[in-house]
Amino acid sequence: MKKYDVLIIGAGIAGLYSAINIPSDKEVLVVCKDVPWECNTFYAQGGLATAMNKEDIASHIEDTMVAGSYHNNRDAVEIMSKISLETTKDIIDKGMEFDKDEQGNILYTKEAAHSISRIVHAGGDATGIYLHYFLMVQNKHKLQKNTLVYDLLIKEGRCYGVKAIVNYKPITIYADNIIIASGGVGSLYEFNTNSRTISADIHGICAEKGIPLADMEMMQFHPTVFVKTPYARKLLLTEALRGEGAFIVNENGERFLFDYDERGELASRDIVSRAIFDYKRKNNNEDVYLDFSMFDKDFFHKRFPNITRSFLALGYHFPTDRVPISPAFHYAVGGIKSDTYGRVDGVTNLFAIGEAASTGVHGANRLASNSLLEGLVFAKRSIKYILAQKKEDYEIPSFDKDYATILHKENDKEYRQRLRSIMWHDIGIIRTKDDLKRAKNLIYDIKNQDIGRLLELRLNTASAIVESALARDESLGAHYIE
Numbered sequence: 001m002k003k004y005d006v007l008i009i010g011a012g013i014a015g016l017y018s019a020i021n022i023p024s025d026k027e028v029l030v031v032c033k034d035v036p037w038e039c040n041t042f043y044a045q046g047g048l049a050t051a052m053n054k055e056d057i058a059s060h061i062e063d064t065m066v067a068g069s070y071h072n073n074r075d076a077v078e079i080m081s082k083i084s085l086e087t088t089k090d091i092i093d094k095g096m097e098f099d100k101d102e103q104g105n106i107l108y109t110k111e112a113a114h115s116i117s118r119i120v121h122a123g124g125d126a127t128g129i130y131l132h133y134f135l136m137v138q139n140k141h142k143l144q145k146n147t148l149v150y151d152l153l154i155k156e157g158r159c160y161g162v163k164a165i166v167n168y169k170p171i172t173i174y175a176d177n178i179i180i181a182s183g184g185v186g187s188l189y190e191f192n193t194n195s196r197t198i199s200a201d202i203h204g205i206c207a208e209k210g211i212p213l214a215d216m217e218m219m220q221f222h223p224t225v226f227v228k229t230p231y232a233r234k235l236l237l238t239e240a241l242r243g244e245g246a247f248i249v250n251e252n253g254e255r256f257l258f259d260y261d262e263r264g265e266l267a268s269r270d271i272v273s274r275a276i277f278d279y280k281r282k283n284n285n286e287d288v289y290l291d292f293s294m295f296d297k298d299f300f301h302k303r304f305p306n307i308t309r310s311f312l313a314l315g316y317h318f319p320t321d322r323v324p325i326s327p328a329f330h331y332a333v334g335g336i337k338s339d340t341y342g343r344v345d346g347v348t349n350l351f352a353i354g355e356a357a358s359t360g361v362h363g364a365n366r367l368a369s370n371s372l373l374e375g376l377v378f379a380k381r382s383i384k385y386i387l388a389q390k391k392e393d394y395e396i397p398s399f400d401k402d403y404a405t406i407l408h409k410e411n412d413k414e415y416r417q418r419l420r421s422i423m424w425h426d427i428g429i430i431r432t433k434d435d436l437k438r439a440k441n442l443i444y445d446i447k448n449q450d451i452g453r454l455l456e457l458r459l460n461t462a463s464a465i466v467e468s469a470l471a472r473d474e475s476l477g478a479h480y481i482e
């Protein structure tokens, strides 16, 4: 029976950088649900946050802690910030090209709640595309696409592998170590910026198996998203736009964010998202815009080529035209509880890293562009831990239960839509206890219908979010109770 040394679920930054750090004599399999670029890494625009030098570490740590409302695991933050220097160097040494000025110096940008410009970017506003391509080229291990994991094979504190569907056929994949790098929960929300593949399945499996999820009430909304498209993934307008000087204005072109926070457009994204939400609510749902008219046209097109192109296709001419924006779900701060080596509590050889995980590094709200950094840093640490372990001999037990024939049922689509609406309206940017209780009951009702396995997994994750939100009475970071 084929058994891999390491099985990695997910081909975003955390999954691929894990694979890159495993020597070629190990048997490694990376699996992803669809094509490999359908992941949140690919759609990242802003960049990769990094401490600029040793002197900047303390300030990067402090900015991360302030954005996270000091709910962060300080150890994890210190590890991430300190290791950011060697990590950024490592990918640059391996050939990753970040944007540079004419003298060849790397260009750093600023995003909300960073006290200095410390974010490296590539292709202007196409950091994710460049980084993902770089990682794909660097990875020499086997990558298998169209592999949808629907169960983790866990018995008595060990994970033996997964069950998955590959091209409509159920298969079992065994491995000594299993790394979950499957991203967050975006598809649970009606308005979200995530890849369509990010649908909370693995979180749902963990919830089912009693593997702890942490900080699940901390769901982060990005303030500047164009939501007036029919597609599930809504169009992000990177925070770097505001970092470089774009304004948020009302119908009359007036900036109103200073009424909410003295940092205006550069307040942390939870504050800006809530301010926009509140402003619209108090003003008859009037449109709110991102205004770029202060930018020089050539500068804008060079710095933000990706956004310029995608919005031109929708009829917007940047930087002249302003664009209506709304907050949308962006990032799961909470996730599968893991330590700073990615280890998952209670299952010796199971690891969770990147957005799928909750190490506590982001506290109650993630600082902009720390997610790509987190993916790199904790991927490498989990591999360091795995490679230091002695190979064990063990028998693989049998796992009889199989859900492969009931992954989808007839009415799932309608229930999924209902769930997305509940999540957006009742477990969204501004929450009330009554809405949360209502949402909890509605989720429970859908769970009791005749539904498929994948929807059940989504509902498990949704339940975990609503339960955590109900358990926290006070507002904190991304969790805001009115």
Ligand code: SIN
Binding pocket: 044, 045, 046, 047, 237, 238, 239, 240, 330, 331, 367, 368, 369, 370, 371
């Ligand atoms: C953005 O470009 O605004 C998103 C960056 C992030 O999510 O950290």
